[in-house]
Structures are given as C-alpha cells and as structure tokens.
Amino acid sequence: AQTVTQSQPEMSVQEAETVTLSCTYDTSESDYYLFWYKQPPSRQMILVIRQEAYKQQNATENRFSVNFQKAAKSFSLKISDSQLGDAAMYFCAYRSQLDRGSQGNLIFGKGTKLSVKP
Amino acid sequence: GAGVSQSPSNKVTEKGKDVELRCDPISGHTALYWYRQSLGQGLEFLIYFQGNSAPDKSGLPSDRFSAERTGGSVSTLTIQRTQQEDSAVYLCASSLSSSPGYEQYFGPGTRLTVT
Numbered sequence: 001a002q003t004v005t006q007s008q009p010e011m012s013v014q015e016a017e018t019v020t021l022s023c024t025y026d027t028s029e030s031d032y033y034l035f036w037y038k039q040p041p042s043r044q045m046i047l048v049i050r051q052e053a054y055k056q057q058n059a060t061e062n063r064f065s066v067n068f069q070k071a072a073k074s075f076s077l078k079i080s081d082s083q084l085g086d087a088a089m090y091f092c093a094y095r096s097q098l099d100r101g102s103q104g105n106l107i108f109g110k111g112t113k114l115s116v117k118p
Numbered sequence: 119g120a121g122v123s124q125s126p127s128n129k130v131t132e133k134g135k136d137v138e139l140r141c142d143p144i145s146g147h148t149a150l151y152w153y154r155q156s157l158g159q160g161l162e163f164l165i166y167f168q169g170n171s172a173p174d175k176s177g178l179p180s181d182r183f184s185a186e187r188t189g190g191s192v193s194t195l196t197i198q199r200t201q202q203e204d205s206a207v208y209l210c211a212s213s214l215s216s217s218p219g220y221e222q223y224f225g226p227g228t229r230l231t232v233t
Contacts, residue, residue, distance in 0.1 A: 004160070006160075033218060033219075037224075043207060043227040044225065044226045044227070045161075045211075046224075098218070105163035105177070106151075106161070106163070106222065107163070108160035109160050110159055110160040
C-alpha cells in the first residue's frame with residue numbers, strides 16, 4: 001500500500017521569503033500523480049500543483065514549484081515570495097495512475113501548517 | 119459554475135443518534151468521493167461513486183457507515199448510532215471522471231461533533 005509522509009507538522013515563514021515543505025512517499029508503482037493541496041480555515045481543499053511521475057521536469061505554478069526526486073520518492077513544495085494569504089494547511093497527496101476502475105482515491109499525508117509572519 | 123456544496127456545514131449530535139451528510143457535486147461530474155479528516159490527521163478515503171454505483175467501499179470504517187448516490191448527482195453519507203470517534207470533518211469531492219488524470223474538486227466539508 002502507498003503511504004505519504006509529511007515530516008513537518010508546522011512551518012513558519014516571513015512574508016516575501018521562500019519556504020520549502022517536505023513530502024516523501026512510498027510506492028512500488030512507476031506511474032502515478034503527486035499533488036499539493038492547500039486547505040485554508042474555510043476547510044475547502046484547493047489544488048496548488050500537480051506532477052505526473054513520468055515527467056522529469058518539475059511542475060511550476062506562478063510562485064509555487066516542486067522538487068520531484070523520483071528515485072528518492074521525494075516531492076517538496078517551494079513557495080516563493082510568501083504572502084499572508086499563503087497561510088494554511090498544506091497536504092501532499094498521491095494517486096495511482098493505474099485506472100483500475102475502483103481505486104481512484106487520493107492518499108494524503110497528515111499535512112503541514114504554514115504560518116506567514118508580516 | 120457552482121462548486122461542490124455540502125450540507126450541513128456543521129452538525130452537533132448526541133452519541134447514538136443517526137446523521138445524514140449531503141454532497142452536491144459539480145454538474146456533470148460522474149465521480150464522487152467521500153473523505154474523512156480527523157483532528158490532526160490527513161484525509162482518509164471512505165467511499166467513491168462512479169455514477170450511482172460504489173465500486174470501492176473499502177474505506178468505510180464500520181457497518182454503521184453507508185452512502186448512496188441518486189440520479190448520478192447528490193450523495194448522502196449516513197452514520198448510524200454515532201460514536202464520539204466519528205467526530206471529524208467529512209469532505210466530499212467530485213471529478214469529471216474517476217480516471218486518474220482528472221482533478222478532484224472539493225467541497226467545504228461538514229464538521230460533525232458527537233457529544
């Protein structure tokens with residue numbers, strides 16, 4: 001079974017600075033998707049960025065980028081120029097690329113709470 | 119268009135009572151997922167629907183939990199004889215397809231408190 005581990009329960013960053021959130025995962029599959037979700041106090045999970053395992057190039061979405069190390073099974077999220085609105089829980093998630101028809105769920109880590117200091 | 123909606127937003131119930139949680143997916147989304155988020159934990163998969171059928175019920179924690187989906191749209195998660203350990207946020211997500219490449223869109227969740 002696949003597992004996702006986020007080793008940092010809480011992180012803090014100064015506004016306008018850069019912060020990196022860590023995520024490792026365990027799988028025997030070679031094809032899969034990885035995601036970072038943001039959950040603000042409103043509770044609604046928002047997709048921040050996704051990475052297909054077969055792509056070597058790291059995904060980037062504006063101020064958000066990932067460092068995907070497939071061999072090390074590591075998938076960290078870098079937030080540049082941090083803003084107050086970035087404060088939230090961040091969850092790393094895994095999804096198998098195999099379309100088995102009955103296993104489409106996301107597997108989540110326990111999350112990292114990010115605080116942004118003004 | 120409207121996103122995924124869930125009701126109620128918050129629910130407080132006494133131990134032993136039954137509760138129903140509702141999810142309205144995005145129109146046209148055939149796949150629907152239920153997750154549970156306990157305090158300090160990540161999201162735990164409960165059940166998934168493709169259309170009205172639930173091919174994967176493996177995450178339901180006990181036989182007190184059941185779910186249905188009618189008309190390929192609204193889904194209801196029912197918890198019978200609630201226990202204090204059922205207290206959590208229950209999140210629903212929908213996607214155009216259950217195929218892995220399709221994004222899941224989440225609702226705001228229902229916070230269930232069992233007293």
